[in-house]
Amino acid sequence: MSTLNVVYVEPERILAEVDEFAGELSAKGVPWSIQVRGEVDPELRNLAAGYGMTSAEASPLLLWDAELLPTLSTGLPLGAQVRRVPGAEWEVLAAAMAAGFGAPRAVVDQLIQPALLDAPGVTGYVLEVNGESVATGHNIRIGDHVLMLGGSVPAQHRGNGYYRALVAARLREAVADGAHYAISENSPMSRPLFESLGARQFETLIHLTAS
Structure with missing residues (x-):
């Protein structure tokens, strides 16, 4: 990519x-x-x-402030639970991301490694419903900022509030760990969700690619 x-x-x-x-x-x-x-x-x-x-692709960088923490829902969809994924269980997260992004497993395996998930400041998450991983995400803490990456939900599970619940849980945990700001590079699909949680665009990221 x-x-x-x-x-x-x-x-x-x-x-x-x-x-x-x-x-x-x-x-x-x-x-x-x-x-x-x-x-x-x-x-x-x-x-x-x-x-x-010669082709320029723009994507927004959104910023969320911890002062918005009281506005986040603490509820989860019926039968759902959020949990951290340690390095020893990296294949759980890799399989869920491959399904959520519709990407080849071999590609995702290059991004999700045990050493990454166990690195300081890095946390992998899944939201599970009745034991099935239906949403994924990563938090990367740097000082009082947290970078939110790797969000995915398989097509058949979208529209059920799973990703919203996972993002809210990740934000709450980041604040509890000492973060004050969250940054996310958003797609057209995820941007409305983040903005509904109070995130606002503060900059634009440009990718110059082959046309």
Whole structure:
């Protein structure tokens, strides 16, 4: 996936360094992109075009503040429970994510590893209904911020409030662990849910990809 293999560019970038990393990644023979926060300046756009990266895909970065904690529901759908997934059970989370994203299991297995789930600040979650994992997510704590990733629900289980309940539970746990802000890069499907919980867009993430 081009959005997972990225050259990430800070606003105060050195163009020669961006070019060096872009050249290294382009030689890998995998889909990739140049990721930028905010506007893409002409010099960077020209550099990207030299690698065939002429398409710009924008996605919102949403921010949630812990002051909204009292507004979160503490209830769960009937028969549901939320639990953390340790590294020893990584295959449970990998199988659930593959089903939720409709992605090949071999691809997901590269993203979900025991060492990742047991790393400091990283927590994997599943919401289970009668023993079946029907929603997934990751929290990554950095200081008083938590990055929320990996949200998925299989098509046949959508519309039942499972992901909403899981997001609320993850936010409550993050605040209990000391986080004050939550950040999420959202798709058109998940954005309305996060905004209904009080999250607001604070920046745009641009992926420059091959057209």
